[in-house]
Amino acid sequence: MDSITLATPDDWHLHLRDGAAMADIADHSARQFGRAVIMPNLKPPVTTVAAALEYRGRILAALPENAQFEPLMTLYLTDATPVEEVERAADTPEIIGFKLYPAGATTHSEAGVTGIEKAYRAIEALERHGVPLLVHGEVTDAEVDIFDREARFIESVLEPLVQRFTELRVVLEHVTTKEGVEFVRSRGPRVGATITAHHLLYNRNALLAGGIRPHHYCLPVLKRESHRQALVAAATSGDAHFFLGTDSAPHPKPQKESACGCAGCYTAYTAIELYAVAFERAGALHMLERFASHHGADFYGRPRNGGTLTLHRAKWRVPETLAFGPERVVPAMAGETLDWRASRRTL
Ligand SMILES: NC(=O)N[C@@H](CC(=O)O)C(=O)O
Ligand SMILES: [Zn+2]
Ligand SMILES: [Zn+2]
Numbered sequence: 001m002d003s004i005t006l007a008t009p010d011d012w013h014l015h016l017r018d019g020a021a022m023a024d025i026a027d028h029s030a031r032q033f034g035r036a037v038i039m040p041n042l043k044p045p046v047t048t049v050a051a052a053l054e055y056r057g058r059i060l061a062a063l064p065e066n067a068q069f070e071p072l073m074t075l076y077l078t079d080a081t082p083v084e085e086v087e088r089a090a091d092t093p094e095i096i097g098f099k100l101y102p103a104g105a106t107t108h109s110e111a112g113v114t115g116i117e118k119a120y121r122a123i124e125a126l127e128r129h130g131v132p133l134l135v136h137g138e139v140t141d142a143e144v145d146i147f148d149r150e151a152r153f154i155e156s157v158l159e160p161l162v163q164r165f166t167e168l169r170v171v172l173e174h175v176t177t178k179e180g181v182e183f184v185r186s187r188g189p190r191v192g193a194t195i196t197a198h199h200l201l202y203n204r205n206a207l208l209a210g211g212i213r214p215h216h217y218c219l220p221v222l223k224r225e226s227h228r229q230a231l232v233a234a235a236t237s238g239d240a241h242f243f244l245g246t247d248s249a250p251h252p253k254p255q256k257e258s259a260c261g262c263a264g265c266y267t268a269y270t271a272i273e274l275y276a277v278a279f280e281r282a283g284a285l286h287m288l289e290r291f292a293s294h295h296g297a298d299f300y301g302r303p304r305n306g307g308t309l310t311l312h313r314a315k316w317r318v319p320e321t322l323a324f325g326p327e328r329v330v331p332a333m334a335g336e337t338l339d340w341r342a343s344r345r346t347l
Contacts, residue, residue, distance in 0.1 A: 001285060001313070002312065002313045003310055003311060003312045003313065004276070004285055004288070004310070004311050005308050005309070005310045005311075006272075006288060006289040006292055006293050006308060006309050006310075006311075007289060007293040007294070007304060007305055007306075007307070007308060008033070008034040008293060008305035008306070008307040008308060008309050008345055009032065009033055009034070009244060009272060009289075009292035009293045009305075009309060010033050010034055010035040010036065010244070010292075010293065010296050010297060010305065011029060011032075011033045011035075011036040011037070011244060011245060011246050011248070011268075011271065012036070012037045012171070012194050012243055012244060012245040012296040012300075013037055013039065013134075013173050013174060013194045013196075013245030013246060013247045014029060014036040014037060014038055014039065014245075014246060014247075014248055014268065015038075015039045015041070015247070015248060015249040015250065015264065016029070016036075016038055016039075016059060016071075017042070017250060018042050018055070018058065019325060020325035020326065021250070021252075021324045021325035021327075021329075022058070022059065022062050023062040023325075024322070024323045024324050024325060024329075025250055025266075025268060025269075025322070025324065025329070026059060026062045026063050026069075027063060027064055027067065028268045028269045028271075028322075029069065029248070029268045029271070030063055030064070030067040030068075030069035031342070031344065031345065032268075032271055032272045032309060032342055032345070033069065033271075033272075034068065034069065034070065034305040034307065034345075035069070035070040035071075035072055035302075035305070036069070036070075036071060036072065037072045037074060037096055037097070037134070037245070038055070038056075038059065038071045038072065038073055038074060039074060039099060040052065040055075040073070040074045040075055040076040040099055041076065041099075041101065041106075041107060041108035041109065042055070042108070043108055044111070045076035045078075045108065045111045046073070046074070046075060046076050047075060047076050047078055047081065047085070047111075048075065048085060048088075049075065049085065049088045049089050049092050049095060052073040052074070052075055052092075052094070052095055053073070053092070053094060055073065056071050056073050056094055059071045068307075068345070068347055071094075072094070072095075072096040072300075073094050073095050073096065074095070074096060074097050074098060074099045074134060075089055075095060075097075075098050075099065076098075076099055076101065076111065076112070077098045077099060077100045077101075077112070077113055077119055077122060077123075077133070078111055078112065078113065078119075079113055079114055079115075079118040079119060081098070081119065081122040082122070083121055083122060083125045085122075086098070086122055086125035086126055086129060086131060087125065087129065089129075089131060090129035090130070090131050095131075096132070096300060097131055097132040097133065097134045097171070098122070098126055098131060098132075098133055098134065099133075099134045099135075099136070099173075100112070100113055100116075100119070100133055100134065100135045100136065101113065101136045102116075102136065102138065102139065102140050102153070102157075103140065104140040105136050105138045105139075105140050105149075105219070106136055106138070106219040106263060107219070107249065107251075107262060107263050107264055109136070116157055116161060123161070123165055123168065124165065126168060127165045127167050127168040130167075130169065131169075132169040132170065132171055132300070133168060133169070133170050133171070134170075134171045134173055135158065135170060135171065135172055135173055136173055136174075136219075137150050137153045137154060137157075137158060137172050137173065137175070137180065137220075138150050138152075138153050138219065138220055139152045139153045139156065139157065146221055147204075147221065147223060147224075149220065150175075150176055150177045150179070150180055150220050151177050151179040151180070154172075154179055154180060154183045155179075158170070158172070158183065159183070162187060162190075162191065167190070168190065169190045169191075170187075170190065170191045170192075171191075171192045171193060171194060171299075172184055172191065172192070172193040172194075173193070173194050173245060173247070174194055174195070174196050174199065174220060174245065174247045175193040175194070175195055175199075175231065175234075175242075176199050176220040176221075176222070176223050176227060176231070177220075177223055177227045177230070178226065178227055178230035180193065181193075181230045181231065181233075181234045181242075184234075184241050184242070185234075185239065185241065187241075189241075191241065192241045192242070192243060192295075192296075192299045193234075193241060193242055193243075194242075194243060194244065194245025194247070194296075195231055195234065195235050195242055195243075195244070195245065195291075196218075196245065196246055196247045196265075196267065197246060197267055197271060197274035197275045197278060197332070198216070198218065198222070198247075198265050198267055198274070198332060199222065199223075199228065199231055200228065200231055200232055200235060200274075200275070200278035201228075201274060201277065201278050202216060202222050202228070203222055203223065203224055203225040203227070203228045204221065204222040204223060204224055205225075206222060207221070207222050214256045214257055214258070214261040215256055215265065215266075215330050215332070215334070216265065217256070217261055217262075217263055217264075217265075218247065218249065218263050218264050218265045219263040219264075221263075232278065232282050235278070235279070235287075235291050236279055236282045236284035236287045236291070237287070238287055238290055240290075240294075240295045240298060240299070241295070241299070242291065242295060243291060243292075243295035243296035243299060244275065244291055244292045244295075244296060245296075246267045246268055246271045247264075247265070247267070248265070248266055248267040248268035248271065249263070249264025249265060249266065250264065250266040250268075250324060250329045251264050251266075251329070252324055252325075252327035252328070252329065253321060253324075253327060253328045253329060253330050254327070256330065265332055266322075266329050266330065266331050266332060267331070267332040269318070269322060269331040269332070270318055270331060270332055270333055270338060272292065272309065272311060272340075272342050273311065273338050273340045273341060273342060274332060274333070274338075275288060275291075275292060276288060276311050276340040277338065277339060277340060279291075280339075280340075293305065306347070307345055307346050307347045308345065308346050309342055309343075309345045309346075310342070310343050310346075311340045311341065311342050311343075312340070312341055312343060313339060313340060314339075314340070314341045315337050315338070315339060316337065316338055316341050317335065317336070317337050317338075318331055318332070318333045318334055318335065318336055318337075318338060319331065319334065319335075320334050320335050321334065
Protein backbone atom coordinates (compact mmCIF):
# COMPACT_ATOMS: atom_id res chain seq x y z
CA MET A 1 0.00 0.00 0.00
CA ASP A 2 1.50 3.34 -1.01
CA SER A 3 -1.14 5.64 0.34
CA ILE A 4 -3.95 5.48 2.81
CA THR A 5 -6.88 7.87 3.12
CA LEU A 6 -8.69 8.28 6.42
CA ALA A 7 -11.80 10.18 7.35
CA THR A 8 -10.34 13.25 9.09
CA PRO A 9 -8.98 12.04 12.43
CA ASP A 10 -9.32 13.71 15.85
CA ASP A 11 -6.86 13.98 18.73
CA TRP A 12 -8.69 13.19 21.97
CA HIS A 13 -5.83 14.35 24.26
CA LEU A 14 -3.69 17.37 23.40
CA HIS A 15 -1.62 20.00 25.23
CA LEU A 16 -1.51 23.25 23.27
CA ARG A 17 0.03 25.42 26.02
CA ASP A 18 -0.61 29.15 25.61
CA GLY A 19 0.85 32.42 24.34
CA ALA A 20 3.64 32.65 21.75
CA ALA A 21 4.56 28.95 22.08
CA MET A 22 0.99 27.93 21.28
CA ALA A 23 0.98 30.08 18.14
CA ASP A 24 3.98 28.10 16.86
CA ILE A 25 2.51 24.64 17.40
CA ALA A 26 -1.30 24.85 17.16
CA ASP A 27 -1.24 24.58 13.37
CA HIS A 28 0.72 21.30 13.54
CA SER A 29 -2.36 19.71 15.08
CA ALA A 30 -4.84 21.57 12.87
CA ARG A 31 -3.11 20.27 9.72
CA GLN A 32 -3.88 16.67 10.67
CA PHE A 33 -6.87 16.70 13.00
CA GLY A 34 -10.39 18.05 12.77
CA ARG A 35 -10.86 18.36 16.51
CA ALA A 36 -8.79 17.97 19.65
CA VAL A 37 -9.53 17.68 23.33
CA ILE A 38 -7.48 20.48 24.90
CA MET A 39 -5.94 19.76 28.27
CA PRO A 40 -6.46 22.39 30.98
CA ASN A 41 -3.11 22.14 32.81
CA LEU A 42 -2.01 25.72 32.17
CA LYS A 43 -0.55 27.87 34.89
CA PRO A 44 -2.89 28.79 36.48
CA PRO A 45 -5.10 25.81 35.54
CA VAL A 46 -8.33 26.24 33.57
CA THR A 47 -10.90 25.63 36.31
CA THR A 48 -13.92 27.60 35.10
CA VAL A 49 -16.10 27.69 32.01
CA ALA A 50 -15.26 31.37 31.61
CA ALA A 51 -11.50 30.67 31.60
CA ALA A 52 -11.96 27.75 29.19
CA LEU A 53 -13.93 29.88 26.74
CA GLU A 54 -11.24 32.58 26.89
CA TYR A 55 -8.55 29.96 26.28
CA ARG A 56 -10.57 28.60 23.37
CA GLY A 57 -10.70 32.10 21.89
CA ARG A 58 -6.90 32.39 22.14
CA ILE A 59 -6.50 28.99 20.43
CA LEU A 60 -8.74 30.00 17.52
CA ALA A 61 -6.90 33.31 17.22
CA ALA A 62 -3.54 31.50 17.10
CA LEU A 63 -4.59 29.31 14.16
CA PRO A 64 -4.17 30.28 10.50
CA GLU A 65 -7.23 32.02 9.07
CA ASN A 66 -8.49 29.07 7.02
CA ALA A 67 -7.88 26.39 9.65
CA GLN A 68 -10.82 24.07 10.22
CA PHE A 69 -10.09 22.90 13.72
CA GLU A 70 -12.40 22.62 16.68
CA PRO A 71 -10.87 22.79 20.15
CA LEU A 72 -12.95 20.76 22.61
CA MET A 73 -12.28 22.28 26.00
CA THR A 74 -11.81 20.60 29.37
CA LEU A 75 -11.93 21.95 32.90
CA TYR A 76 -9.40 21.07 35.57
CA LEU A 77 -11.05 19.35 38.52
CA THR A 78 -9.90 20.47 41.97
CA ASP A 79 -10.84 19.71 45.57
CA ALA A 80 -12.94 22.86 45.40
CA THR A 81 -14.78 22.50 42.06
CA PRO A 82 -18.32 23.69 42.81
CA VAL A 83 -21.31 21.72 41.56
CA GLU A 84 -22.48 24.92 39.83
CA GLU A 85 -19.34 24.89 37.63
CA VAL A 86 -20.19 21.36 36.53
CA GLU A 87 -23.71 22.49 35.72
CA ARG A 88 -22.39 25.45 33.74
CA ALA A 89 -20.02 23.13 31.85
CA ALA A 90 -22.86 20.73 31.07
CA ASP A 91 -24.74 23.62 29.48
CA THR A 92 -21.76 24.76 27.38
CA PRO A 93 -21.27 22.78 24.16
CA GLU A 94 -17.67 23.98 23.81
CA ILE A 95 -16.78 22.05 27.00
CA ILE A 96 -16.36 18.31 26.57
CA GLY A 97 -15.38 17.12 30.02
CA PHE A 98 -13.48 17.55 33.28
CA LYS A 99 -9.91 16.41 33.79
CA LEU A 100 -8.79 14.67 36.97
CA TYR A 101 -5.14 15.13 37.84
CA PRO A 102 -4.17 13.50 41.12
CA ALA A 103 -2.19 16.33 42.80
CA GLY A 104 1.50 15.91 42.02
CA ALA A 105 1.06 13.16 39.40
CA THR A 106 2.36 15.06 36.37
CA THR A 107 3.25 18.40 34.77
CA HIS A 108 1.25 21.27 36.31
CA SER A 109 -0.85 19.01 38.52
CA GLU A 110 -0.12 20.81 41.80
CA ALA A 111 -3.66 22.20 41.89
CA GLY A 112 -5.15 18.76 41.26
CA VAL A 113 -7.28 16.57 43.48
CA THR A 114 -5.56 15.65 46.77
CA GLY A 115 -8.01 12.87 47.69
CA ILE A 116 -10.69 11.54 45.37
CA GLU A 117 -13.40 11.79 48.04
CA LYS A 118 -12.86 15.57 48.11
CA ALA A 119 -14.22 15.69 44.56
CA TYR A 120 -17.21 13.36 45.11
CA ARG A 121 -19.83 16.09 44.96
CA ALA A 122 -18.46 17.41 41.69
CA ILE A 123 -18.09 13.88 40.29
CA GLU A 124 -21.65 13.07 41.28
CA ALA A 125 -22.73 16.14 39.30
CA LEU A 126 -20.67 14.95 36.30
CA GLU A 127 -22.45 11.62 36.48
CA ARG A 128 -25.86 13.26 36.77
CA HIS A 129 -25.26 15.53 33.77
CA GLY A 130 -23.51 12.92 31.61
CA VAL A 131 -20.27 14.93 31.49
CA PRO A 132 -17.22 12.65 31.03
CA LEU A 133 -14.38 12.54 33.54
CA LEU A 134 -10.99 12.33 31.84
CA VAL A 135 -8.41 10.77 34.13
CA HIS A 136 -4.65 10.91 34.49
CA GLY A 137 -4.52 7.48 36.09
CA GLU A 138 -1.52 7.32 38.39
CA VAL A 139 -1.21 7.26 42.16
CA THR A 140 1.25 9.73 43.61
CA ASP A 141 2.40 7.93 46.78
CA ALA A 142 6.16 8.30 47.01
CA GLU A 143 6.51 4.67 48.10
CA VAL A 144 4.81 3.28 44.97
CA ASP A 145 7.28 2.43 42.19
CA ILE A 146 6.82 4.75 39.23
CA PHE A 147 6.32 1.79 36.87
CA ASP A 148 3.44 0.53 39.06
CA ARG A 149 1.58 3.79 39.52
CA GLU A 150 -1.01 3.25 36.81
CA ALA A 151 -1.85 -0.31 37.83
CA ARG A 152 -2.12 0.78 41.46
CA PHE A 153 -4.38 3.70 40.54
CA ILE A 154 -6.74 1.41 38.66
CA GLU A 155 -7.10 -0.95 41.58
CA SER A 156 -7.20 1.59 44.42
CA VAL A 157 -8.98 4.59 42.84
CA LEU A 158 -10.56 3.91 39.46
CA GLU A 159 -12.23 0.57 40.11
CA PRO A 160 -13.90 1.85 43.31
CA LEU A 161 -14.84 5.09 41.52
CA VAL A 162 -16.71 3.38 38.69
CA GLN A 163 -18.41 1.10 41.20
CA ARG A 164 -19.55 4.05 43.28
CA PHE A 165 -20.68 6.16 40.32
CA THR A 166 -22.31 3.55 38.14
CA GLU A 167 -23.37 5.94 35.34
CA LEU A 168 -20.19 8.02 35.26
CA ARG A 169 -18.48 8.17 31.87
CA VAL A 170 -14.72 7.85 32.20
CA VAL A 171 -11.76 8.11 29.84
CA LEU A 172 -8.55 6.55 31.10
CA GLU A 173 -6.15 8.92 29.41
CA HIS A 174 -2.89 7.74 27.88
CA VAL A 175 -3.31 4.14 29.05
CA THR A 176 0.11 2.47 29.30
CA THR A 177 -0.36 -0.97 30.89
CA LYS A 178 -2.09 -4.29 30.30
CA GLU A 179 -3.93 -3.73 33.57
CA GLY A 180 -5.30 -0.51 32.08
CA VAL A 181 -6.33 -2.24 28.86
CA GLU A 182 -8.05 -5.03 30.80
CA PHE A 183 -9.87 -2.55 33.02
CA VAL A 184 -11.23 -0.67 30.00
CA ARG A 185 -12.25 -3.88 28.22
CA SER A 186 -14.10 -5.15 31.27
CA ARG A 187 -16.13 -1.99 31.84
CA GLY A 188 -18.44 -1.75 28.88
CA PRO A 189 -19.41 1.30 26.89
CA ARG A 190 -19.09 4.00 29.56
CA VAL A 191 -15.31 3.64 29.95
CA GLY A 192 -12.90 4.48 27.13
CA ALA A 193 -9.19 5.12 26.82
CA THR A 194 -6.82 7.15 24.71
CA ILE A 195 -3.54 5.64 23.53
CA THR A 196 -0.52 7.69 22.52
CA ALA A 197 1.71 6.98 19.53
CA HIS A 198 4.83 6.92 21.69
CA HIS A 199 3.43 4.23 23.98
CA LEU A 200 2.62 2.16 20.88
CA LEU A 201 6.12 2.60 19.44
CA TYR A 202 8.45 2.50 22.43
CA ASN A 203 9.09 0.54 25.58
CA ARG A 204 11.19 1.73 28.51
CA ASN A 205 14.43 0.66 26.85
CA ALA A 206 13.96 3.62 24.50
CA LEU A 207 14.21 5.84 27.57
CA LEU A 208 17.02 4.14 29.45
CA ALA A 209 19.09 1.66 27.40
CA GLY A 210 22.39 2.91 25.97
CA GLY A 211 21.97 6.39 27.46
CA ILE A 212 19.19 8.38 29.06
CA ARG A 213 16.92 9.93 26.43
CA PRO A 214 14.97 12.77 27.93
CA HIS A 215 12.78 13.24 24.85
CA HIS A 216 11.26 9.83 25.56
CA TYR A 217 10.39 10.82 29.10
CA CYS A 218 6.71 11.33 29.65
CA LEU A 219 4.11 10.43 32.25
CA PRO A 220 2.87 7.83 32.62
CA VAL A 221 6.42 6.65 31.96
CA LEU A 222 7.11 4.14 29.14
CA LYS A 223 6.61 0.58 30.36
CA ARG A 224 8.13 -2.80 29.54
CA GLU A 225 7.62 -4.52 26.17
CA SER A 226 4.75 -6.77 27.25
CA HIS A 227 2.69 -3.68 28.09
CA ARG A 228 3.51 -2.04 24.77
CA GLN A 229 2.28 -5.19 23.03
CA ALA A 230 -0.98 -5.08 25.00
CA LEU A 231 -1.51 -1.47 23.87
CA VAL A 232 -0.82 -2.32 20.23
CA ALA A 233 -3.26 -5.21 20.45
CA ALA A 234 -5.95 -2.94 21.93
CA ALA A 235 -5.44 -0.10 19.43
CA THR A 236 -5.44 -2.37 16.38
CA SER A 237 -8.22 -4.71 17.52
CA GLY A 238 -11.15 -2.62 16.37
CA ASP A 239 -12.41 -2.41 19.98
CA ALA A 240 -14.33 0.88 20.04
CA HIS A 241 -13.26 1.70 23.63
CA PHE A 242 -9.78 2.66 22.43
CA PHE A 243 -9.09 5.82 20.47
CA LEU A 244 -6.35 8.19 19.40
CA GLY A 245 -5.02 10.72 21.90
CA THR A 246 -1.50 11.94 21.24
CA ASP A 247 -0.83 13.48 24.66
CA SER A 248 1.47 15.71 22.65
CA ALA A 249 3.06 17.75 25.44
CA PRO A 250 5.77 20.16 24.29
CA HIS A 251 8.38 21.61 26.62
CA PRO A 252 11.25 23.94 25.66
CA LYS A 253 14.40 22.00 24.68
CA PRO A 254 16.49 23.17 27.66
CA GLN A 255 13.81 22.02 30.09
CA LYS A 256 13.83 18.52 28.58
CA GLU A 257 17.62 18.26 28.32
CA SER A 258 18.19 19.00 31.97
CA ALA A 259 19.37 17.34 35.17
CA CYS A 260 15.70 17.30 36.16
CA GLY A 261 13.86 17.16 32.85
CA CYS A 262 10.14 17.81 32.32
CA ALA A 263 7.72 15.01 31.40
CA GLY A 264 6.11 15.19 27.97
CA CYS A 265 6.82 14.22 24.33
CA TYR A 266 6.12 16.59 21.46
CA THR A 267 4.38 14.25 19.03
CA ALA A 268 1.86 16.54 17.30
CA TYR A 269 4.18 17.48 14.44
CA THR A 270 4.39 13.85 13.25
CA ALA A 271 1.32 12.48 15.01
CA ILE A 272 -0.61 10.55 12.38
CA GLU A 273 2.62 9.35 10.76
CA LEU A 274 3.77 7.85 14.07
CA TYR A 275 0.47 6.00 14.46
CA ALA A 276 0.72 4.79 10.86
CA VAL A 277 4.17 3.36 11.55
CA ALA A 278 2.91 1.60 14.69
CA PHE A 279 -0.16 0.18 12.93
CA GLU A 280 1.85 -0.91 9.89
CA ARG A 281 4.38 -2.73 12.08
CA ALA A 282 1.43 -4.62 13.58
CA GLY A 283 0.12 -5.45 10.08
CA ALA A 284 -2.99 -3.41 10.87
CA LEU A 285 -2.94 -0.25 8.75
CA HIS A 286 -6.50 -1.08 7.72
CA MET A 287 -7.57 -0.62 11.36
CA LEU A 288 -6.08 2.87 11.71
CA GLU A 289 -9.14 4.78 10.53
CA ARG A 290 -11.45 3.33 13.18
CA PHE A 291 -8.99 4.13 15.94
CA ALA A 292 -8.09 7.58 14.64
CA SER A 293 -11.34 8.81 13.13
CA HIS A 294 -14.35 6.84 14.43
CA HIS A 295 -14.06 5.49 17.97
CA GLY A 296 -13.44 8.75 19.81
CA ALA A 297 -16.28 10.62 18.12
CA ASP A 298 -18.61 7.70 18.78
CA PHE A 299 -17.62 7.52 22.46
CA TYR A 300 -18.21 11.23 22.98
CA GLY A 301 -21.45 11.17 21.00
CA ARG A 302 -20.15 13.65 18.43
CA PRO A 303 -20.57 13.25 14.67
CA ARG A 304 -17.66 11.74 12.79
CA ASN A 305 -15.73 14.29 10.73
CA GLY A 306 -16.34 14.95 7.07
CA GLY A 307 -13.26 15.37 4.89
CA THR A 308 -10.17 13.21 4.69
CA LEU A 309 -6.50 13.02 5.48
CA THR A 310 -4.21 11.08 3.16
CA LEU A 311 -0.86 9.59 4.07
CA HIS A 312 1.68 8.71 1.38
CA ARG A 313 4.54 6.34 1.63
CA ALA A 314 7.46 8.73 1.37
CA LYS A 315 10.70 8.95 3.28
CA TRP A 316 11.32 12.27 4.96
CA ARG A 317 13.56 13.51 7.70
CA VAL A 318 11.98 15.01 10.79
CA PRO A 319 13.58 18.38 11.71
CA GLU A 320 15.90 18.48 14.73
CA THR A 321 13.97 21.32 16.37
CA LEU A 322 10.97 23.56 15.74
CA ALA A 323 10.07 27.08 16.84
CA PHE A 324 8.38 27.25 20.24
CA GLY A 325 7.84 30.87 21.24
CA PRO A 326 11.23 32.32 22.21
CA GLU A 327 12.68 28.79 22.47
CA ARG A 328 12.84 25.55 20.46
CA VAL A 329 11.03 22.26 20.90
CA VAL A 330 12.36 18.84 19.84
CA PRO A 331 9.72 16.85 17.93
CA ALA A 332 9.33 13.09 18.27
CA MET A 333 11.81 11.26 16.01
CA ALA A 334 13.85 14.43 15.50
CA GLY A 335 16.54 13.85 12.89
CA GLU A 336 15.16 10.40 12.02
CA THR A 337 13.56 9.23 8.80
CA LEU A 338 9.85 8.45 8.70
CA ASP A 339 8.25 6.20 6.08
CA TRP A 340 4.86 7.92 5.95
CA ARG A 341 3.94 11.52 5.33
CA ALA A 342 0.54 13.13 5.69
CA SER A 343 -0.61 15.59 3.07
CA ARG A 344 -3.04 18.41 3.75
CA ARG A 345 -6.55 17.56 4.81
CA THR A 346 -9.42 17.83 2.39
CA LEU A 347 -12.61 19.33 3.77
N1 LIG B 1 2.26 13.53 29.54
C1 LIG B 1 3.22 14.23 30.07
O1 LIG B 1 4.31 13.67 30.33
N2 LIG B 1 3.09 15.55 30.34
C2 LIG B 1 1.91 16.34 30.21
C3 LIG B 1 0.94 16.14 31.33
C4 LIG B 1 0.18 14.82 31.27
O2 LIG B 1 -0.54 14.56 30.31
O3 LIG B 1 0.28 14.03 32.20
C5 LIG B 1 2.31 17.82 30.13
O4 LIG B 1 1.44 18.68 30.24
O5 LIG B 1 3.51 18.11 29.93
ZN1 LIG C 1 -1.53 12.96 31.98
ZN1 LIG D 1 -1.50 14.87 28.74
